[in-house]
Amino acid sequence: MTVSNPPTPAAPAPAGEVLLEVTDLKVHFPIKRGVVVDRTVGHVFAVDGVDLAIRRGETYGLVGESGCGKSTLGRAILRLNEPTGGQVVFDGTDVARLKGEQLRKSRRRMQMIFQDPMSSLDPRQPVESILLEGMHAHGLDRDKEATARRLRELLAAVGLPESSLRKYPHEFSGGQRQRIGIARALAVEPDLIVADEPVSALDVSVQAQVVNLLEQLQQELGLTYLVIAHDLAVVRHISDRIGVMYLGALVEETGSQELYENPLHPYTRALLSAIPVPDPVIEDSREQILLAGDLPSPANPPSGCRFHTRCPWRQATLCDTDRPQLREIGGGHRVACHYAEDVRDGLIQPHKVEPELVEAASVNPDAAAPDVGSVTEIL
Template sequence: MTEALLSVRDLQVHYPIRSGLLQRTVGTVKAVDGVSFDVERGTTFGLVGESGCGKSTLGRAVLRLSEPTGGQVHLDGRDVLALGPEELRRERRRMQMVFQDPLASLDPRQSVESALVEPLAVHAAPGGPAAWRSRVRGLLDRVGLPAGAGRKYPHEFSGGQRQRVGIARALVLDPDLLVADEPVSALDVSVQAQVLVLLEELQRDLGLTYLVIAHDLAVVRHVSTTVGVMYLGGLVERGPSAAVYARPLHPYTRALLSAAPVPDPVAEATRERILLTGDLPSPADPPSGCRFRTRCPWVQPTRCHDERPQLRVVPGHPQDQQVACHWAEEVESGALAPRGGSRAVA
């Protein structure tokens, strides 16, 4: 097994809810609540889940763009959350982010070259301005942008080209870890494929480690070595991408995969559909016990209501595939019947 570059343990990001003239705290939004995972050096960890589950908040907390409430984040063995302002600024060279909306993350008043030279100047990279501009031109060519792109402004590019600029800016300081938050969700399907291929090429050539956040199951499957499925602030399943997609264990993972279209008419017509009832609960008032129980077709009395399941290994599955479900074995074997109306087979 390769060495873990990023190690996250029991990460929590809670936001107080304030009300009244004195702004008293009346509740807490648990956006991320006890998440743990490792990202091995040179691999990709894909974080998937529906909107509002806490994926983007987790990605920002890893880089301390949002301050965590508790837990640990170790980058190459060093606790990022324990760093002071100056130490954190120096460590940021090793961890960068590609944002979901490239236009919003670029300054419209800065040319592309100026935007990419700026971090080199801030971190006093060796070589001076001439070497910085040369490096920027080489990076823009590396990500597939035409000659002269550095003189242009963000509004002069297409969406796919702007995302390439965002990737080049993230790479300009030679980081070890790249957090990509929905890197292709705002792009056309054909452009998505080009950007994903570019990310794979850069990882192979530069030895990068990725944390990719997405709601698109096809994107996560294509790029990820390991997958984490997130629901209402916590991981419900984690494991090798091939194992999770071939034999998902958690009812939520099974529901997500059953909703994704399959490019095979025969398989599409006969495969299992799992229809979830109800809405995503509020992270300010999550259900007791299992947080998925209000929508789970296989929910059982007492235990699901009273005891929050922890990630564990299920016999017959890889040791590194873990699930947070009390009844995973019974659901997979069919020994546990779903509630009527919550599950259907086409």
């Protein structure tokens, strides 16, 4: 993918300008079983104790394997999935405690760009109706002339002609549909946009256009982004800071350049080693980490460090018994690993990991072969 040269990064926002702060956020989905009366036989721990803060005007990238809970976290921040516990403080207000009209009004300032641009747009509505829906819900379409001007501005901002207003979603390409999704999010003048895999369903050439568009809109409108993705190249290009998620929790968080140059958590090292390098000499000589075994079930996560079943640096003490907390190593670099410094300094050497397969019975302890869907479907 080819992208334009990134703009000169803005100065970091002062510590007091935190727009979104998430504290110990949890989203647990109950596993139900029964014929006449449903009973809860377990829970899927999709998000289990996440702490993060996003400053006003920055882009925070969230990466991890499929099924780690990234999308669930983004939806829980917007209350599209109800949090089981924790706080979501947006501009001084705990969104997790809002109800009714207060919650509806707060959503004007927090919008989402969904992963699949086709399924997220109503195929029975023209673009004009799609863009007007949110404006009407928040009383932003009272002046007919001003509303028409606003619609033209939205389309111009995302690079679509005015004639698009009369067309339906199926008449556009994938990249154009994603631009309509971005225009819909911008229609209510939000402060925060959660972009859930905004380019994963697009061709590589179109991905670059959408990524550059998001950066341009951020500069012009002062937007704050939470970008959820699994494409590490996209995240590196667009993000100011990056959080790495594994099985419902953050395992590492730091600035974009620092993460790629100095990864401290073993899981982050494994992710980065999977990025191919076009130079065959470097590719053959660099560290490559292949994770053994399956991703553990979020319905029955391992004790202690949740990565210890697949970790090449696993130690006999602490890893199996004590869950590491996300702690700061220095310079805003946070990592959830008991032995991060020893791994960094080469005091602990990687070893072979025996793969551990996830059995079906571990998902539902009350049944041998439960039908609860795959990890990705659940999350």
